[in-house]
Amino acid sequence: MTTESTAGGLFGLDALLDNPVFAGGFGLASLGFAAAFARKGAMVAAATARRRLLVNVEISKQDPAYPWILSWLSQPRENPGFIASRLTRIHDLSVTTTTASQGPPGTGGPSSASFFLQPGYGRHIVKHGSAYIAVNREKHNTANMNTGEPHEIVQLTTLWAHRHVFEEVFSEAHRLAAKANEGKTTVFSARGMDWAPLGDPRKKRPLGSVILDEGVKESIVGDVQDFLSRQQWYVDRGIPYRRGYLLFGPPGSGKSSFIQALAGELDFSVAMVNLSEMGMTDDKLAFLLTKLPKRSLLLLEDADAAFVNRRQRDTDGYSGATVTFSGLLNALDGVAAGEERIAFLTTNHIERLDPALIRPGRVDMMLRIGEATRFQAAQMWDRFYGDVDLDHSNRERFLKRLDELGLFGVNPDGEPSYRHTSTAAIQGLFLFHKSDMQGSIDTAEALIPRKFEAGDAVPEGAIKTPA
Numbered sequence: 001m002t003t004e005s006t007a008g009g010l011f012g013l014d015a016l017l018d019n020p021v022f023a024g025g026f027g028l029a030s031l032g033f034a035a036a037f038a039r040k041g042a043m044v045a046a047a048t049a050r051r052r053l054l055v056n057v058e059i060s061k062q063d064p065a066y067p068w069i070l071s072w073l074s075q076p077r078e079n080p081g082f083i084a085s086r087l088t089r090i091h092d093l094s095v096t097t098t099t100a101s102q103g104p105p106g107t108g109g110p111s112s113a114s115f116f117l118q119p120g121y122g123r124h125i126v127k128h129g130s131a132y133i134a135v136n137r138e139k140h141n142t143a144n145m146n147t148g149e150p151h152e153i154v155q156l157t158t159l160w161a162h163r164h165v166f167e168e169v170f171s172e173a174h175r176l177a178a179k180a181n182e183g184k185t186t187v188f189s190a191r192g193m194d195w196a197p198l199g200d201p202r203k204k205r206p207l208g209s210v211i212l213d214e215g216v217k218e219s220i221v222g223d224v225q226d227f228l229s230r231q232q233w234y235v236d237r238g239i240p241y242r243r244g245y246l247l248f249g250p251p252g253s254g255k256s257s258f259i260q261a262l263a264g265e266l267d268f269s270v271a272m273v274n275l276s277e278m279g280m281t282d283d284k285l286a287f288l289l290t291k292l293p294k295r296s297l298l299l300l301e302d303a304d305a306a307f308v309n310r311r312q313r314d315t316d317g318y319s320g321a322t323v324t325f326s327g328l329l330n331a332l333d334g335v336a337a338g339e340e341r342i343a344f345l346t347t348n349h350i351e352r353l354d355p356a357l358i359r360p361g362r363v364d365m366m367l368r369i370g371e372a373t374r375f376q377a378a379q380m381w382d383r384f385y386g387d388v389d390l391d392h393s394n395r396e397r398f399l400k401r402l403d404e405l406g407l408f409g410v411n412p413d414g415e416p417s418y419r420h421t422s423t424a425a426i427q428g429l430f431l432f433h434k435s436d437m438q439g440s441i442d443t444a445e446a447l448i449p450r451k452f453e454a455g456d457a458v459p460e461g462a463i464k465t466p467a
């Protein structure tokens with residue numbers, strides 16, 4: 001009794017609590033306090049639970065797995081059941097369209113288009129096996145300095161107990177991507193300081209469709225395959241695992257086509273650099289060569305461009321924004337050069353190259369891919385008309401015609417004719433007479449290389465448009 005009255009006397013609590021306004025206010029305040037406390041507690045608990053119970057994987061757009069994961073996400077999934085199907089419905093989609101214009105002439109625009117739907121930005125839920133995976137695709141408002149593209153990420157979250165599902169997801173996504181690129185060759189080109197696929201992967205070009213002179217193709221293919229099987233040999237001896245090839249010769253002899261076909265044969269991609277491209281500098285080239293895409297053939301077209309450049313520098317002291325000769329040499333085997341590499345250089349002007357380039361480690365093998373020979377002309381004929389010219393009689397007539405025209409370097413009287421044609425020209429002739437052998441024989445003069453002078457009238461019939 002005494003205690004009570006003392007407490008009441010000390011704080012006047014009784015009196016205060018008797019006051020209905022105060023009691024109400026106090027009650028509300030304590031409720032608010034409790035709610036705030038509970039909320040904070042819940043947030044801490046949720047954060048802890050998330051940390052403890054969930055696993056996150058973040059994939060950025062720069063990672064090669066990014067497009068794989070997106071296509072994996074857009075895979076159709078088998079009847080997930082009523083609840084799962086409601087939960088995992090994706091409402092925001094983005095579309096990637098590819099068009100092909102193979103329609104008959106005159107129809108105008110693209111004849112076929114394929115639409116590829118991917119989960120859009122935002123949050124989605126997918127189910128893989130028994131695990132639910134929360135997906136968050138986000139676009140950031142910062143951008144990649146090299147390409148100017150905004151940063152993007154995809155974040156996958158699942159329960160800790162289901163963390164092993166990610167291994168499955170990634171390997172399945174990779175398998176899907178590999179299957180989509182089966183039978184295709186990806187060509188990479190430099191975009192900014194990075195490699196990016198140049199268009200869609202192309203259909204592999206069969207090696208048999210490139211016709212080089214007897215034994216030439218076999219010697220390069222054999223050498224590349226031998227090199228590929230000897231990685232350990234190089235490692236054991238401490239030699240950088242690199243090999244370089246230089247293909248030179250006149251335009252249209254099949255150099256680029258051969259490299260593309262070889263990449264297909266080896267199941268490699270092609271990483272292409274154009275040395276005369278504006279903005280390609282020595283530093284950039286060196287940097288790009290240190291981070292070549294895996295399993296790719298490096299292709300440096302028109303290697304002579306770097307040599308022309310050196311001459312420019314000699315006269316005016318300025319090299320322009322292209323690669324210089326020493327820049328090319330350093331990129332190929334300077335200290336910073338990548339450790340593993342197969343490089344192909346091509347040029348139409350071997351005489352402009354410097355002997356310093358043709359040195360083991362930079363270029364180990366040099367081959368001339370020259371004008372069309374009799375052997376090549378015969379093989380090309382067989383590829384185009386082999387199924388109709390069963391007894392080869394027309395092929396012999398065609399070759400005889402080319403002999404008469406002196407297109408293999410000698411005239412019928414045995415004197416040198418100094419006249420040649422290219423495999424590209426032969427292909428052009430056959431393409432013009434797809435199913436007309438006689439037409440190809442009759443118009444074989446078109447294979448005679450013609451030098452156009454300014455002011456030359458274009459000969460009648462030289463440029464035909466399909467009817």
Ligand SMILES: Nc1ncnc2c1ncn2[C@@H]1O[C@H](COP(=O)(O)OP(=O)(O)OP(=O)(O)O)[C@@H](O)[C@H]1O
Binds near residue numbers: 258
């Ligand atoms: N030896 C060949 N076998 C089959 N096709 C060929 C051959 N040579 C040229 N062609 C055809 O001619 C076209 C041009 O060939 P390609 O681009 O490979 O020539 P290139 O030697 O790289 O020429 P350039 O030196 O001008 O770059 C292609 O369509 C290709 O199919």
Ligand SMILES: [Mg+2]
Binds near residue numbers: 256346
């Ligand atoms: Mg070429």
